[in-house]
Amino acid sequence: DIQMTQSPSSLSASVGDRVNITCRASQRIGNFVSWYYQKPGRAPKLLIYGASNLQSGVPSRFSGSGSGADFTLTISSLQPEDFAAYYCQQFYSTPNTFGQGTKLEIK
Amino acid sequence: QVQLVASGGGVVQPGRSLRLSCAASGFTLSSYGMHWVRQAPGKGLEWVALDGHDRYYADSVKGRFTIARDNSKNTLYLQMNSLRAEDTAVYYCARATYTTSFIFVDYWGEGTLVTVSS
Numbered sequence: 709d710i711q712m713t714q715s716p717s718s719l720s721a722s723v724g725d726r727v728n729i730t731c732r733a734s735q736r737i738g739n740f741v742s743w744y745y746q747k748p749g750r751a752p753k754l755l756i757y758g759a760s761n762l763q764s765g766v767p768s769r770f771s772g773s774g775s776g777a778d779f780t781l782t783i784s785s786l787q788p789e790d791f792a793a794y795y796c797q798q799f800y801s802t803p804n805t806f807g808q809g810t811k812l813e814i815k
Numbered sequence: 816q817v818q819l820v821a822s823g824g825g826v827v828q829p830g831r832s833l834r835l836s837c838a839a840s841g842f843t844l845s846s847y848g849m850h851w852v853r854q855a856p857g858k859g860l861e862w863v864a865l866d867g868h869d870r871y872y873a874d875s876v877k878g879r880f881t882i883a884r885d886n887s888k889n890t891l892y893l894q895m896n897s898l899r900a901e902d903t904a905v906y907y908c909a910r911a912t913y914t915t916s917f918i919f920v921d922y923w924g925e926g927t928l929v930t931v932s933s
Binding site for chain 2: 709739740742744746750751752753754757758761763793795797799802803804805806807808809
């Protein structure tokens with residue numbers, strides 16, 4: 709099984725900050741990575757697919773990069789609604805494993 | 816618009832069975848792969864099963880859970896047998912989209928809570 713190691717597990721930041729969240733796969737997986745955000749008590753929402761493609765309707769302050777085994781989600785200027793949990797997921801092979809998650813909190 | 820509504824959760828004793836349903840609307844279920852993903856209280860997301868070109872399962876549920884669909888009813892199911900306390904979670908159904916270059920999940924239902932407890 710492919711392991712997705714996500715870091716950091718938690719992050720404290722301020723409105724307007726630029727933040728990076730990373731996922732490292734245990735083997736090379738091309739660009740078969742998606743990123744989601746999740747508010748408490750709600751379903752996850754797709755932000756990025758194919759490592760760097762912005763899902764329709766998602767603000768342009770979100771971006772994804774990387775290929776192979778190392779991937780990054782960047783939020784260029786944090787907005788109040790961005791404070792949530794973030795997850796990566798790989799689709800290279802089943803099981804389609806998730807990273808452990810990053811909880812983004814207001815400083 | 817695309818909508819996924821999961822139902823069938825509840826409180827069940829260890830060793831018993833439960834069947835979850837996911838009613839799909841706004842698209843033709845037969846044209847898409849479908850996942851079940853779960854989230855234990857206060858924990859992260861865990862992939863459970865995929866009904867795509869074939870059926871695939873997480874090791875933690877293999878042999879106990881069965882994913883299936885009824886395309887005529889536009890409904891996905893998860894039959895869960897021999898339930899354990901560690902199966903307690905919110906269960907989400909989600910739509911898989913395949914293109915020539917990408918595979919991803921683009922829509923999620925709001926989830927149904929399964930509690931396994933005596």
